[in-house]
Amino acid sequence: MQIQRRILLKSGLAAAAAAAGLGPTAVGAQQAPVRFVVPYPPGGSADVAGRLFAQKMSDVLGRQVVVDNRPGGGTVIASEFVARSAPDGLTIMQINPSHLIVEAAMKNLSFNLMRDFVPVSLIASTPMLLVVNPSLPVQNVRELVALAKSKPGQLNYASGGIGGITHLTTELFKRRAGIDMVHVTYKGVASTVQAVVSGDTPLAINDLPTYLPLVKAGKVRALAVLSDKRTPDAPDLPTMAEAGVPGVVSEVWYGLLAPKGTPRDLLARLNAAASAAAGDAGTRERARTAGLALTASTPEQFGTFLAAEIDKWSQLVKDVDLKL
DSSP: OOOTTOOOOOSOHHHHHHHTTOOTTTTOTTSOOEEEEESSOSSHHHHHHHHHHHHHHHHHHTSOEEEEEOOOGGGHHHHHHHHTSOSSSSEEEEEOHHHHHHHHHOSSOSOOHHHHEEEEEEEEEEEEEEEEOTTSSOSSHHHHHHHHHHSTTTOEEEESSTTSHHHHHHHHHHHHHTOOOEEEEOSSHHHHHHHHHHTSSOEEEEEHHHHHHHHHTTSSEEEEEOSSSOOTTSTTSOBTTTTTOTTOOOEEEEEEEEETTOOHHHHHHHHHHHHHHHHOHHHHHHHHHTTOEEOOOOHHHHHHHHHHHHHHHHHHHHHTTOOO
């Protein structure tokens, strides 16, 4: 799925700061930093995106923006912390589709994304890849589907945990392809990658930045990209629809939320800073090298997008009868 509301700003940091009424000391550089909460450990595309944005947002806001990694509970720990934080513009949280899956599948959470947070901006996106260990005797998706159908319940796939986007996306692929595979869970992305590279678990779906370097190195074989169009980072790689399994579109996107009650003027400042980071040429190039496309939006656009994504992932959670 390509995010339709992408607004890559062409203005520089100074212009964005002026438009938001900000200067290098406008918000008090000597005061407390802005806490940029990332619900995952350091490393991986989520952390990379967070650090890219935090650096440039600091330049615009005139105060330090610090990445605060709070992994655990499938994004729940980070969400609970931010939901309880003061709505003073000093705490923001990076969100991705896994938050929506967890909320749809887990009972009795102390927070609700639409009730307890307010949108700030989309910030980045990246497509997902279907990869296999090179020892698996398949060269394309059709051959993989044929192999899985010949061995129902015998082919394993890896994910970083039950209820994550990699798990749900692979379940979507299974249903669209009409195949039966066994889910093998690992503790995070790094363990999943190691399992696929070693061949312990021969198949996985994950974001492009995680696996593209390994594809180029010949350590895994990519079969398809899960976007609705081919990616310029791997232009020879077909989409899932081109590969024979339509309806399997999954993109990892990242956005920013703030605690409910954050004043509109502070949201505007945070949004301007995020937009300036997305429009900065150097930041875009570093993101592109990491396999990320930077994105900006208004809070209202992100709110509309988020509501649609909640509906999408909630329906898939129901379809697979996922309970966490």
